[in-house]
Structures are given as C-alpha cells and as structure tokens.
Amino acid sequence: MLKELVMKNRSCRRFHQEIPVQRETLEQLIDLSRYVASPHNMQPLKYLIFCDEENNEKIFSTISWARYIESWKGPAQGERPPSYIIMLGDTAIKDHFEREAGIAAQTIMLGATEIGYGGCILGSAHQDKLREYLKIDNRYRILLVLAIGKPAEKVVLEEAGPDGDIKYWRDKDDVHHVPKRKLEDIILE
Numbered sequence: 001m002l003k004e005l006v007m008k009n010r011s012c013r014r015f016h017q018e019i020p021v022q023r024e025t026l027e028q029l030i031d032l033s034r035y036v037a038s039p040h041n042m043q044p045l046k047y048l049i050f051c052d053e054e055n056n057e058k059i060f061s062t063i064s065w066a067r068y069i070e071s072w073k074g075p076a077q078g079e080r081p082p083s084y085i086i087m088l089g090d091t092a093i094k095d096h097f098e099r100e101a102g103i104a105a106q107t108i109m110l111g112a113t114e115i116g117y118g119g120c121i122l123g124s125a126h127q128d129k130l131r132e133y134l135k136i137d138n139r140y141r142i143l144l145v146l147a148i149g150k151p152a153e154k155v156v157l158e159e160a161g162p163d164g165d166i167k168y169w170r171d172k173d174d175v176h177h178v179p180k181r182k183l184e185d186i187i188l189e
C-alpha cells in the first residue's frame with residue numbers, strides 16, 4: 001500500500017557503510033524520476049552517481065546532518081552512506097528547479113525504500129565545495145544530495161504534541177523520533 005511505503009520512507013542518517021549499493025540500482029532509482037510531473041514538462045533535472053570511497057568522503061565533508069540533534073556531528077566512520085545521488089538543475093533548459101526537485105527526490109527515496117534501502121534528502125551540502133571537489137560545471141545548479149544505503153538506525157513516527165514542537169529527537173536507545181503534525185491541524189476549515 002502506498003501509505004505504508006510513505007510511512008516507512010523515513011530520513012535515515014546512519015547506514016551499514018560496508019553494504020554497497022550498486023551503480024545499476026542507483027540508475028534504476030533515477031529512472032523512476034523520469035516519469036514524474038514537471039512544470040511544462042521541461043524535465044531539467046540531471047544526476048550524478050557516486051558509490052566510491054574517495055568521492056563519498058568528499059561529499060560527506062560538505063554536508064550538515066540532523067541540525068536539531070546538536071550533540072551529534074553526523075554518522076561515524078562505518079555508518080556513513082555508501083552511495084550518493086546528486087541532483088542538478090540544467091540551466092540550459094531553465095533556471096529554477098525547486099518544485100520538480102522535491103517531487104523527483106521523494107520519488108527516488110520511495111523507490112529506494114521499496115527495495116530495502118533508505119536514505120536522506122540533503123539540502124545542506126556546501127555548494128561551492130561540492131562543485132569544486134566534484135568538478136561540476138557551472139551550467140548545472142546543485143539542488144540536492146540524496147544519501148542512499150542500508151539503514152542502520154531505527155526511526156519512528158509520532159504525533160506532534162499540543163505545543164506543536166516538530167523537532168526530531170533521539171531517545172536513550174538511540175531511536176530517532178519524528179513528530180508529524182496531526183491531520184486536523186493541517187486541513188483548514
């Protein structure tokens with residue numbers, strides 16, 4: 001059921017780093033994004049795939065992880081993402097990409113979850129560094145980094161309390177809790 005998949009598809013930030021994701025698998029996930037809605041059907045998104053240690057380390061160094069969990073500096077060696085997809089906007093096609101970027105990113109992450117992987121959409125990557133490290137042409141806007149791998153953390157959904165606090169948090173067993181607003185709080189009368 002779609003709802004089950006959507007609920008299972010949580011942002012995961014700790015992985016079994018030793019379990020690789022094959023390039024073909026990442027290509028299949030990107031393939032899903034070809035079929036999503038796109039304003040005026042312009043399809044301006046392009047992708048880079050990385051699943052090697054050297055580039056992965058470079059990408060990792062540009063990312064800020066889980067800002068609400070201030071004491072945590074991101075996944076340790078051994079639990080870092082084994083692969084990344086970098087989503088680019090091709091300025092030769094158009095010059096703004098925000099709407100299609102989210103639709104495509106969620107579709108890729110749902111596809112990853114469906115086949116037993118997980119990951120995180122990351123908007124915090126330091127763009128200048130990423131462009132320099134990976135030699136990304138100025139023609140492309142860097143939109144999002146998608147970290148993908150075998151999840152090594154437990155993430156649970158919960159309802160946001162009456163105070164409306166939506167900050168995710170970790171309990172003493174390192175379970176990651178994600179408060180979501182109630183249905184009656186998002187449908188306006």
Ligand SMILES: Cc1cc2nc3c(=O)[nH]c(=O)nc-3n(C[C@H](O)[C@H](O)[C@H](O)COP(=O)(O)O)c2cc1C
Pocket residue numbers: 009010011012013064065066067120121122123124125155168178
């Ligand atoms: C566009 C976008 C950018 C995000 N950027 C980051 C990020 O830079 N670092 C991070 O740790 N999480 C990032 N996230 C993940 C969110 O923190 C996460 O979606 C939110 O905490 C809710 O958790 P859930 O995805 O499990 O529902 C991003 C999510 C989206 C949609």
